[in-house]
Amino acid sequence: MARYHTPCMPAEVVHYLNGRRGQTIVDGTLGGGGHARMISSQIAPDGLLIGIDQDKDAIDHARNNLARYDSRVKLIHANFADLDHILDDLGIARVDGVLLDIGLSRHQLQESGRGFSFSRNEPLDMRMNTDDPTAAADIVQTADEQTLARLFRDYGEERRARTLARAIVRERGHIDLTRSRNLADLITRIVPRREAAKSKIHPATRVFMALRIAVNRELDRLRQALPVAIERLVPGGRLCVLSFHSLEDRIVKHTFREMSLGCRCDPRLPACTCQGRPRVRLLTRRVARPEAAEIEANPLARSTRLRAVEKLGQVQEEDPP
Ligand SMILES: C[S@@+](CC[C@H](N)C(=O)[O-])C[C@H]1O[C@@H](n2cnc3c(N)ncnc32)[C@H](O)[C@@H]1O
16 A cells, blocks of 8 residues: 655654653644654653544544554544644643644545646545535636636735636636646646746646645634644643745744744833743744755655744743633
């Protein structure tokens, strides 16, 4: 059987999470359970791994992959944006570490049959959680030209957003754009050949990325999750985030920087009035990237970006009432 997913930057994740025996660590993006296995072995025999994924396939797969840690692993089908509720339901106030490895697993991209890739002509679904109400095909079939253009521009950073949106609205009554390859072929016909030849990526890549981000509300969920994850760490606890494109990385970078700042008062004021204090210490001043050898062995790792922080503060101050 093909591998479900090869974990990206495994040595760096282990280093920055710094898991130790007996700790409680959340893997918010379980996927194939590759990172989760490494974390479980670090915190064994008495630690607890809370594994979350919004894709039921991932939960089923990880259950097998983590069978040997069975009693010290809790697997939860949920969105990591709901971390507060998940921990409340488990009766856990604080955790020692959180890992978010956002993006797609190799299984989702290549085997799920949900149209994440245009290498096969699959139904254009793109939901990581198949219980969610809206699939990519619904957006392509019903959104107006302006909405599609905004989505392609904002989430895909697509230069030809308007042209492509116009073509989709014009053609959707004639071509079956509810299938991945049909949509990719339409885009390929519109983008001038010379321009496509100069680009390192397929002409449809940015539109597919934009649709996926919209369907799964990926940026909103990341924005929601980061402060909660930090809030729920014990002092000294660590949050490590792997992201795969610049929009996600920008959110991580700004949130981490914002939370690492102390007083935000005008420096000309005689005294601080905001009482701001840093919540975290940056462990990665610059974004960390995979080594060339890793990219060679696992090309899906090539755009990985890793950032990590450590929670600051006193235990007594941090405990909830
Ligand atoms: C890159 S894979 C993770 C791979 C994993 N670290 C491993 O070592 O096998 C990303 C996983 O995160 C899940 N995911 C993405 N966004 C999520 C979210 N907001 N909540 C829960 N799971 C999410 C996806 O369904 C996918 O299974």
